[in-house]
Amino acid sequence: MEERYKISDPRVLKVVAHPLRVRLLGLLRGDGPATASELGRKVGESSGSTSYHLRELFKYGFIEEDADQRDGRERRWRARHRYTSWDAAELSASVEGREALRIMHLRQAEMVGRVMEEYDQADWPEEWADVSGMSDHLLTLPPAALREFNDRAEELLRDLAARHAGDPAARKVHVWLGALPRAAKEASPEEES
Known part of the structure; x- marks a missing residue:
């Protein structure tokens, strides 16, 4: 897996900023390769919906087929990069870039909120509860x-x-x-x- 995918085109940032796509990419990075059906179950979407969004992520180079782990009829997908980055100063030079940055920042905040909602300190030993939070x-x-x-x-x-x-x-x-x-x-x- 490559370290970083650096985006310079605001249209590409908007592609990955889609709410479902950003979640799918995050799951592939965090949990490893998966099929559209497996991802659909995790995010509560149909495999048809996840397949469409996975193809969009593939089209723009965020993911690739995991040929080593083909799952019968269904493709397994994996993330190509550990991180996605962009030059905010470069992107903010255009209206389209500023809009793409705004959308991505909102998606990032949504993800933080989702993770915080799912976290329950009672599920973790004291040493984890003591160092967790914001x-x-x-x-x-x-x-x-x-x-x-x-x-x-x-x-x-x-x-x-x-x-x-x-x-x-x-x-x-x-x-x-x-x-x-x-x-x-x-x-x-x-x-x-």
């Missing part, structure tokens, strides 16, 4: 500091994943990084000066 920070930073934060966080996550590969206590975990400037209408007078 935090919210409101800081005053320039864009360069946010870039540094994102770069260092990505580096730390890669390092931690490599160091703990094979650890029997390790589980797949969702880790989100997000930062947006606070809208001026929400800022207090002290922040605006």
